[in-house]
Amino acid sequence: MPAGPGTIVGAELFDEAPPDYDDSRVGAAFQAPGPRPLPPTAPEPPSGGGMPPADFGDEIALGESVTSLATGATPAAYDPSDRSANFTQTPADDDDRGIELSEPHPSVGDEVDLTGAGTEIGDLSAGPEAQVEKAAPAQEAPQQKTKIKRYVVAVLAVAAVGGGALALVPDIGAFGVNMISDRLNASAHEAALADLRKRTQAALAQDTASAANGALNDAKAVRGGAPRHRATMAYAGYVAFARSVRFGHRTVDDAFGKEMVALASSEPSDLLTLAVAAQDAATGQLPRARQATQALGAQLKDDIDVAVLAAEIELLASDAPKAVAAWQRANDLQKSARTLFGLARAQRLAGDAAAAEASARAAMEASPNHVGARTLVASLLWQTPAREQEALELLGKVTGDGPVRAAASDPEIVEAYTLLGTVHLTRSRMSAAEQAFAAAVKIDPQAVRALIGNGEVLYRSGRYSEAQARFEAAARADAQNLTAHIGKAKTWLAQERMKEAKDLLKGLQKTHAAAPQVAYWIGRTELALGNKKEAEQAYLDAVKSSENRPEVVDAYVALASLLSSLGRNEAAAARLSEATAKFPDLPALHKAKAEVALQTGRYDEARQELELALAKEDDLGSQFKLGEAYRRLRRFDDAARIFDKVTAADKDYPGLALERGLLFEETGQSERALEMYADALRKAPNDIDLKLRVGSTQVMAGHASQAEPMLRDVLKDRPNSAEAHHFLGRALLVRGTNMAEALRLLERAAELDPNRAEYHLYVGWGANETGQTARAEVALRRALELDAELGDAYWQRGVLLQKQGASRDALADLKIALEKRPSRYEAYATMALCYQDQGNWAAAEEAWRKAIASNDKVPEWHYRLGKIYASRGNRAGAAAELEQAVALGEAPERSAPPWLFDAHFLLAEALRATNDREKAIRHYQRFLETAPTDNAYRRDAQQALESLGAGKGR
Numbered sequence: 001m002p003a004g005p006g007t008i009v010g011a012e013l014f015d016e017a018p019p020d021y022d023d024s025r026v027g028a029a030f031q032a033p034g035p036r037p038l039p040p041t042a043p044e045p046p047s048g049g050g051m052p053p054a055d056f057g058d059e060i061a062l063g064e065s066v067t068s069l070a071t072g073a074t075p076a077a078y079d080p081s082d083r084s085a086n087f088t089q090t091p092a093d094d095d096d097r098g099i100e101l102s103e104p105h106p107s108v109g110d111e112v113d114l115t116g117a118g119t120e121i122g123d124l125s126a127g128p129e130a131q132v133e134k135a136a137p138a139q140e141a142p143q144q145k146t147k148i149k150r151y152v153v154a155v156l157a158v159a160a161v162g163g164g165a166l167a168l169v170p171d172i173g174a175f176g177v178n179m180i181s182d183r184l185n186a187s188a189h190e191a192a193l194a195d196l197r198k199r200t201q202a203a204l205a206q207d208t209a210s211a212a213n214g215a216l217n218d219a220k221a222v223r224g225g226a227p228r229h230r231a232t233m234a235y236a237g238y239v240a241f242a243r244s245v246r247f248g249h250r251t252v253d254d255a256f257g258k259e260m261v262a263l264a265s266s267e268p269s270d271l272l273t274l275a276v277a278a279q280d281a282a283t284g285q286l287p288r289a290r291q292a293t294q295a296l297g298a299q300l301k302d303d304i305d306v307a308v309l310a311a312e313i314e315l316l317a318s319d320a321p322k323a324v325a326a327w328q329r330a331n332d333l334q335k336s337a338r339t340l341f342g343l344a345r346a347q348r349l350a351g352d353a354a355a356a357e358a359s360a361r362a363a364m365e366a367s368p369n370h371v372g373a374r375t376l377v378a379s380l381l382w383q384t385p386a387r388e389q390e391a392l393e394l395l396g397k398v399t400g401d402g403p404v405r406a407a408a409s410d411p412e413i414v415e416a417y418t419l420l421g422t423v424h425l426t427r428s429r430m431s432a433a434e435q436a437f438a439a440a441v442k443i444d445p446q447a448v449r450a451l452i453g454n455g456e457v458l459y460r461s462g463r464y465s466e467a468q469a470r471f472e473a474a475a476r477a478d479a480q481n482l483t484a485h486i487g488k489a490k491t492w493l494a495q496e497r498m499k500e501a502k503d504l505l506k507g508l509q510k511t512h513a514a515a516p517q518v519a520y521w522i523g524r525t526e527l528a529l530g531n532k533k534e535a536e537q538a539y540l541d542a543v544k545s546s547e548n549r550p551e552v553v554d555a556y557v558a559l560a561s562l563l564s565s566l567g568r569n570e571a572a573a574a575r576l577s578e579a580t581a582k583f584p585d586l587p588a589l590h591k592a593k594a595e596v597a598l599q600t601g602r603y604d605e606a607r608q609e610l611e612l613a614l615a616k617e618d619d620l621g622s623q624f625k626l627g628e629a630y631r632r633l634r635r636f637d638d639a640a641r642i643f644d645k646v647t648a649a650d651k652d653y654p655g656l657a658l659e660r661g662l663l664f665e666e667t668g669q670s671e672r673a674l675e676m677y678a679d680a681l682r683k684a685p686n687d688i689d690l691k692l693r694v695g696s697t698q699v700m701a702g703h704a705s706q707a708e709p710m711l712r713d714v715l716k717d718r719p720n721s722a723e724a725h726h727f728l729g730r731a732l733l734v735r736g737t738n739m740a741e742a743l744r745l746l747e748r749a750a751e752l753d754p755n756r757a758e759y760h761l762y763v764g765w766g767a768n769e770t771g772q773t774a775r776a777e778v779a780l781r782r783a784l785e786l787d788a789e790l791g792d793a794y795w796q797r798g799v800l801l802q803k804q805g806a807s808r809d810a811l812a813d814l815k816i817a818l819e820k821r822p823s824r825y826e827a828y829a830t831m832a833l834c835y836q837d838q839g840n841w842a843a844a845e846e847a848w849r850k851a852i853a854s855n856d857k858v859p860e861w862h863y864r865l866g867k868i869y870a871s872r873g874n875r876a877g878a879a880a881e882l883e884q885a886v887a888l889g890e891a892p893e894r895s896a897p898p899w900l901f902d903a904h905f906l907l908a909e910a911l912r913a914t915n916d917r918e919k920a921i922r923h924y925q926r927f928l929e930t931a932p933t934d935n936a937y938r939r940d941a942q943q944a945l946e947s948l949g950a951g952k953g954r
Contacts, residue, residue: 182228189226196222200239201304205336206367209247209409216243230267234275237261241278245312248411278309286317304334311342320350337367344376353380369407371398375416382423395420414440418450425453428621431652433457446477455487461654462693463684464494482512489521496721498528516545520555530755536562550588557592565787587617594625601821603632620649631663639663658694662701677706688717696727704731722752726759739770757786761793768799776800791821799830807834825854829861841868859888863903870906875913882907901931905941921950
């Protein structure tokens with residue numbers, strides 16, 4: 001519908017709008033710059049009178065009255081640009097005010113009446129005639145107030161609101177203040193940015209985290225002084241991401257860098273490209289980062305920031321040749337600790353250790369508190385024994401209090417602690433290694449290498465559950481880390497979770513088919529599951545590797561041991577020869593051979609291998625094992641000397657307290673032995689794995705009384721553990737107190753894990769002790785089927801054959817047993833019984849002497865040898881052996897052996913023959929006290945006492 005008088009057209013208020021006038025054009029005119037559009041023709045206004053025309057050149061007096069148009073006068077032509085006609089004017093008041101004081105002033109935020117409603121302009125609902133009629137009798141109507149000032153105030157209010165709204169546009173600001181300020185200060189901002197870059201490059205040239213932190217704070221401050229300067233924002237973002245790339249991520253820095261890049265992105269520039277490339281490098285988008293820096297480098301050939309970022313990208317991509325070239329170029333542009341250390345890292349990546357060391361030392365000279373250079377040099381030195389101490393001193397500067405540590409970032413300190421732990425772990429300094437790894441994990445709970453190192457320490461200490469937790473944490477932090485997953489598998493294997501370990505390792509094999517460590521542990525797992533063919537193939541896969549890894553050496557030794565167990569001794573020897581030729585100077589080979597020798601009872605062979613290993617490398621672990629070999633060889637003084645040396649280096653070495661306890665027990669120092677056993681559990685008194693290790697070691701050493709309660713605790717916690725059943729059964733077997741329960745436990749262990757030859761061996765052993773011949777035969781046959789090299793199985797079969805009267809066959813098995821396990825000195829005792837059965841007293845006497853020479857704490861052996869001496873007229877020899885037999889047999893911790901009364905009689909006879917009257921009387925009396933009442937020699941003893949002047953006795 002057409003607009004009438006007083007209607008809003010666009011943003012203007014007209015008394016009358018022309019017919020067919022398009023008000024959208026006027027509205028658009030206020031939206032766009034330039035002159036407002038006018039209608040093509042100006043139609044005549046309606047008749048009835050109106051306002052007189054106003055001259056655009058005249059100044060409007062806000063307080064003056066305007067002459068009314070006379071009735072019947074012809075109105076001027078309509079001009080929509082003449083806004084003076086939009087107001088109805090009235091004569092001024094007496095005080096010449098344009099706006100009455102009683103009328104409230106409009107203010108910003110108040111509503112302004114632009115509708116034309118009210119008495120001043122007229123009723124907009126009336127037609128044109130009514131409007132004209134109201135305007136004509138001017139003198140009769142009430143004077144109307146001027147609207148000029150109200151309009152001006154409204155315009156000013158709109159202007160104020162609009163100008164204030166510009167504050168929402170930071171680049172312009174309220175009323176354009178920011179835009180004006182930025183234009184006026186543009187040169188100053190550029191100069192400040194240039195100064196910032198110089199200071200930043202000088203700070204980053206020191207290549208320390210503290211200097212980089214200072215540079216970043218400086219960049220933030222400069223950006224605060226130029227909050228809308230896009231180039232400064234971009235450079236501040238670059239500094240944040242460059243710090244992250246070099247010294248590790250910090251959440252606050254990454255967030256700041258992202259913010260700066262986002263704000264600066266509205267104005268493309270070289271510095272913005274640099275910042276985005278640094279962000280891509282920090283987030284692993286290396287191809288994109290490389291492309292951007294290459295383009296920048298072509299334009300800014302002498303820009304050190306561009307050159308360093310390009311070099312860091314090549315390092316992150318592990319492209320050694322390109323990294324070396326890029327860092328060399330950066331170093332040519334600006335030789336500093338920053339470029340020298342970058343070059344050192346690239347040279348190490350390229351395998352040039354000598355050049356890397358030289359560059360790193362130059363970096364330390366250029367920046368005395370440089371952290372990374374110290375760690376890098378230490379990593380190159382420590383594997384050479386003569387230079388290890390220098391490496392430890394360099395790392396000590398980083399991990400100890402002082403200016404170097406103060407200049408370091410957390411990741412640099414973690415790296416130094418991790419390397420320190422690795423050095424100690426490799427040298428078997430277990431406590432020092434554990435402390436270093438723990439310090440690293442304390443700073444960064446997700447430090448993968450430190451978690452793995454800590455897990456390895458715990459694994460070697462027999463604390464398998466704790467080790468598993470560390471390996472699992474490492475795998476969560478880095479799902480692709482192979483060592484962490486293998487750590488999980490081997491702890492599961494140690495905890496008798498063979499199926500889970502195999503599944504994990506088979507999965508790893510799919511993605512790491514050529515990794516020898518995966519193949520080795522698959523072999524170990526297959527063997528534990530009884531799959532010897534699969535285990536052999538896995539070991540063969542492992543030894544194909546040309547890598548100088550411990551697992552390759554272990555695989556050779558494990559393969560040789562497996563082949564021997566299958567009766568393929570020539571093939572086993574060939575594999576060991578191959579390993580010796582492949583690793584002629586590797587101490588690890590001697591240590592691996594020694595470990596197998598210790599497990600199979602070839603203690604002197606173990607001693608020889610350990611001494612060879614120590615001649616090539618001073619290793620605390622090898623020293624400890626040598627002490628164990630000496631103890632098992634009953635060279636107690638040598639063992640004590642070695643253990644003292646280990647204690648001086650690491651008093652908390654895993655297993656040391658236990659071994660010293662065994663040594664004290666075997667040398668008759670029971671109280672000190674108990675102290676050592678308690679100390680063995682001190683670090684983790686409730687650790688089930690450690691309890692099992694301590695208890696099983698005590699059982700294997702023949703000291704079962706202390707082990708039994710500990711092993712019962714383990715069995716409560718792990719009722720399905722074959723190992724716990726086995727060692728508790730062995731403890732009872734050694735003590736001889738509950739043979740029925742011992743045999744039940746041993747059989748349960750064989751049921752839970754039927755692939756362990758040793759478990760079947762001890763079932764046969766227990767059956768032998770309880771006289772269950774058929775049971776013994778089945779168990780021993782199965783043990784030898786599983787492991788043809790199991791010397792103790794031959795020994796127990798010899799025991800069984802001797803009891804069955806087959807002394808000839810028994811002797812054959814016993815000789816094999818001693819060949820395969822020379823330390824099984826009990827076999828000599830069984831051989832002596834076989835020789836006695838054959839009436840070969842000289843051979844029997846020699847066999848008893850060999851048995852006693854190996855272990856002089858078995859009372860029955862002394863009794864048997866003493867009896868032979870007595871029968872052969874060796875009264876002095878008989879007296880010495882029988883005294884030992886009686887003293888050991890009457891010990892408080894032992895139950896009286898069935899032959900004890902006979903030993904007393906034979907000893908008394910020998911003592912009377914050697915004129916030792918007092919002792920002879922005492923032993924005749926002990927015989928009469930302990931012998932059965934129907935014993936045929938009671939009368940002889942009474943007569944002997946009478947002849948010695950001691951009466952008839954009892």
